[in-house]
Amino acid sequence: MVIAIDATGGEYAPHEIVKGAIKAAQEHKVEIALVGRRDILYVLAGRHLGKLGMTIIDASQAIGPNESPLEAIHSKPNSSIVVGINLVRDDMASAFVSAGNSGAVFAAALLNLGKIKGIPRPAIGSLINITPDTPIFLIDAGANVDCRPEHLAWFANLGNLYVSQVLGISSPRIGLLSNGEEESKGNKLIKETYKLLKSSPLNFIGNIEGQDILKRVAEVIVTDGFTGNIVLKTIEGVSDNWLHSLSQTGQVFAKAYRLPLRALHRDIGMGSWTQRLDYREYGGACLLGVNGNVIIAHGRSQSKAIKNAIGLAKQTVERGICQRIKEEKL
Amino acid sequence: MVIAIDATGGEYAPHEIVKGAIKAAQEHKVEIALVGRRDILYVLAGRHLGKLGMTIIDASQAIGPNESPLEAIHSKPNSSIVVGINLVRDDMASAFVSAGNSGAVFAAALLNLGKIKGIPRPAIGSLINITPDTPIFLIDAGANVDCRPEHLAWFANLGNLYVSQVLGISSPRIGLLSNGEEESKGNKLIKETYKLLKSSPLNFIGNIEGQDILKRVAEVIVTDGFTGNIVLKTIEGVSDNWLHSLSQTGQVFAKAYRLPLRALHRDIGMGSWTQRLDYREYGGACLLGVNGNVIIAHGRSQSKAIKNAIGLAKQTVERGICQRIKEEKL
Numbered sequence: 001m002v003i004a005i006d007a008t009g010g011e012y013a014p015h016e017i018v019k020g021a022i023k024a025a026q027e028h029k030v031e032i033a034l035v036g037r038r039d040i041l042y043v044l045a046g047r048h049l050g051k052l053g054m055t056i057i058d059a060s061q062a063i064g065p066n067e068s069p070l071e072a073i074h075s076k077p078n079s080s081i082v083v084g085i086n087l088v089r090d091d092m093a094s095a096f097v098s099a100g101n102s103g104a105v106f107a108a109a110l111l112n113l114g115k116i117k118g119i120p121r122p123a124i125g126s127l128i129n130i131t132p133d134t135p136i137f138l139i140d141a142g143a144n145v146d147c148r149p150e151h152l153a154w155f156a157n158l159g160n161l162y163v164s165q166v167l168g169i170s171s172p173r174i175g176l177l178s179n180g181e182e183e184s185k186g187n188k189l190i191k192e193t194y195k196l197l198k199s200s201p202l203n204f205i206g207n208i209e210g211q212d213i214l215k216r217v218a219e220v221i222v223t224d225g226f227t228g229n230i231v232l233k234t235i236e237g238v239s240d241n242w243l244h245s246l247s248q249t250g251q252v253f254a255k256a257y258r259l260p261l262r263a264l265h266r267d268i269g270m271g272s273w274t275q276r277l278d279y280r281e282y283g284g285a286c287l288l289g290v291n292g293n294v295i296i297a298h299g300r301s302q303s304k305a306i307k308n309a310i311g312l313a314k315q316t317v318e319r320g321i322c323q324r325i326k327e328e329k330l
Numbered sequence: 331m332v333i334a335i336d337a338t339g340g341e342y343a344p345h346e347i348v349k350g351a352i353k354a355a356q357e358h359k360v361e362i363a364l365v366g367r368r369d370i371l372y373v374l375a376g377r378h379l380g381k382l383g384m385t386i387i388d389a390s391q392a393i394g395p396n397e398s399p400l401e402a403i404h405s406k407p408n409s410s411i412v413v414g415i416n417l418v419r420d421d422m423a424s425a426f427v428s429a430g431n432s433g434a435v436f437a438a439a440l441l442n443l444g445k446i447k448g449i450p451r452p453a454i455g456s457l458i459n460i461t462p463d464t465p466i467f468l469i470d471a472g473a474n475v476d477c478r479p480e481h482l483a484w485f486a487n488l489g490n491l492y493v494s495q496v497l498g499i500s501s502p503r504i505g506l507l508s509n510g511e512e513e514s515k516g517n518k519l520i521k522e523t524y525k526l527l528k529s530s531p532l533n534f535i536g537n538i539e540g541q542d543i544l545k546r547v548a549e550v551i552v553t554d555g556f557t558g559n560i561v562l563k564t565i566e567g568v569s570d571n572w573l574h575s576l577s578q579t580g581q582v583f584a585k586a587y588r589l590p591l592r593a594l595h596r597d598i599g600m601g602s603w604t605q606r607l608d609y610r611e612y613g614g615a616c617l618l619g620v621n622g623n624v625i626i627a628h629g630r631s632q633s634k635a636i637k638n639a640i641g642l643a644k645q646t647v648e649r650g651i652c653q654r655i656k657e658e659k660l
Contacts, residue, residue: 142509145509145516145517146517146518177560178556178560179472179475179555179556179559179560179563180559186475186556187475187476187554187556188476190556209560209563210559210560210561210562210563210564210565210566210567211563211564211566211567211570212567213564213567214567214568214571215567224517225509226508226509226516226517226520226557227556227557227560229509229510229540230507230508230509230539230540230557230561231540231560231561231564232540233539233540233541234540234541234543234561234564234565234568235540235564235568236540236541237540237541237542237543237544237545238544238564238565238568238569238572239568239572240541241544242568242569242572242575242576245572245576246572246575246576253583257587
């Protein structure tokens with residue numbers, strides 16, 4: 001299985017991307033196609049090419065994180081994102097992983113891979129893993145800002161498929177994100193969606209509220225892309241705030257007891273504490289409903305997160321998610 | 331100035347409520363009317379009644395946090411919430427503060443105080459204070475789940491008034507919560523609202539994203555009540571998660587260095603660290619657009635938070651927010 005990885009996109013590209021890709025090739029036994037500037041990638045990964053079955057696919061252009069997606073993919077046909085997506089389209093790779101401009105990845109996938117015929121809408125399912133053992137799948141994470149109830153019901157089906165197949169949780173609990181638990185709570189969209197989900201064969205547990213997202217009361221959280229995007233970014237912002245405090249606390253401890261910070265790291269695993277709690281270590285998002293497997297990693301992904309995202313891509317391919325969506329039409 | 335306080339509502343009622351009210355009477359120089367069961371309140375606050383000018387208003391019934399608001403206020407006319415709101419209606423108190431069932435407080439205020447004539451919709455403005463020096467005013471925090479663009483523009487005006495008058499920030503920055511910074515981002519509601527705010531005399535800084543909420547890029551964050559409620563509760567849930575980790579970290583430190591936890595508290599102010607970061611210490615929400623001053627404190631408010639909420643109520647009264655909304659019709 002060949003997995004193409006965008007070696008140009010993301011805050012820590014290309015070094016951390018290449019490092020993560022090498023680790024993934026070793027651990028996950030996949031063949032990696034590094035997509036980016038050949039000269040740079042050859043320097044970084046040249047010695048691994050033969051041994052690990054890695055290849056370099058030249059893509060001379062880069063799409064920045066703040067570029068307008070549609071303009072960028074049209075004006076930069078040799079960008080790592082467009083080239084990577086086209087590898088999937090042309091069956092040269094089974095999946096594409098990128099930590100780059102997520103809007104551009106989504107746009108390129110929609111245009112060059114296309115939507116699966118007959119499905120209502122492609123969506124972005126995001127894995128929120130504050131800790132490794134509590135995966136939560138939030139769908140839609142930002143693809144569809146204006147939705148109808150039947151779209152949300154469709155997202156619930158996609159989430160059910162993904163979580164049961166890829167995470168191996170049979171009959172996952174499906175929660176509908178709302179402003180209160182009762183069936184009577186929610187805006188018009190949510191109230192109508194509630195009725196649809198209640199009468200579906202899914203394991204629908206009802207509405208869940210913001211404070212319950214990380215409590216793992218549901219494995220799948222259904223929401224429209226507008227709310228989903230804001231909620232994900234809020235979790236990120238608040239976590240950053242706290243990570244900062246946690247690291248400050250460590251420094252205060254160290255100072256108060258005249259310990260070098262590295263003693264704290266050694267003695268009580270201070271580093272692993274903040275690391276274990278770092279949402280950037282895990283997670284990633286999957287495009288569902290396009291003709292191909294595409295994983296979006298966090299823009300601040302370092303090597304471990306990239307390795308994990310490639311692992312996720314591998315599982316998505318192995319479980320035939322794309323094919324299942326096509327066949328079942330859910 | 332008399333401020334009525336619900337001594338029955340909230341997780342730590344009545345002890346922490348009464349404690350906070352006594353502190354507020356001492357610090358803020360306000361007369362407190364404690365609303366709740368007379369026998370209990372007499373035991374808790376009896377010796378302060380004369381000295382601090384506190385009074386007890388008997389309210390024998392209690393509305394639980396999970397009761398249906400409308401049913402509860404109809405079936406419990408002697409509840410602390412209904413009695414407290416009616417004190418404001420009958421000019422016996424200048425404001426009412428409650429940490430009880432917020433839906434019931436809102437419903438009682440709407441029914442018994444009434445909406446200010448001519449205004450589009452009452453809204454809930456919530457002060458998010460992760461740290462004492464960074465107040466952020468989010469409006470609407472949950473009163474209106476289905477909104478039109480003109481409602482959001484109205485919320486922006488309310489927020490502008492409140493933050494400039496009560497927090498003393500002249501020409502506060504107004505941000506519109508969306509899924510991207512660009513004017514082109516957002517659902518239909520947000521895109522239309524953007525146009526209205528852009529052409530208003532407000533200090534509108536454009537869209538802001540979830541990760542920016544706590545970064546104080548704007549003092550006023552405008553959103554519909556559905557999204558606002560979910561975002562607030564998400565911040566709460568994530569913060570709880572982190573507070574828990576922070577306290578665990580302290581325990582690991584203590585164990586690793588064989589220090590009693592109280593030594594950590596003493597030497598480096600571990601307690602004040604978690605306390606300083608505890609959103610429950612600050613904050614509170616204000617009902618805007620009803621005929622009276624009503625402050626909703628967090629359900630888990632302890633004495634300090636109650637004291638702060640009473641301080642907020644005092645400022646809301648002193649600045650004549652309710653009167654200004656009536657006169658200006660904004």
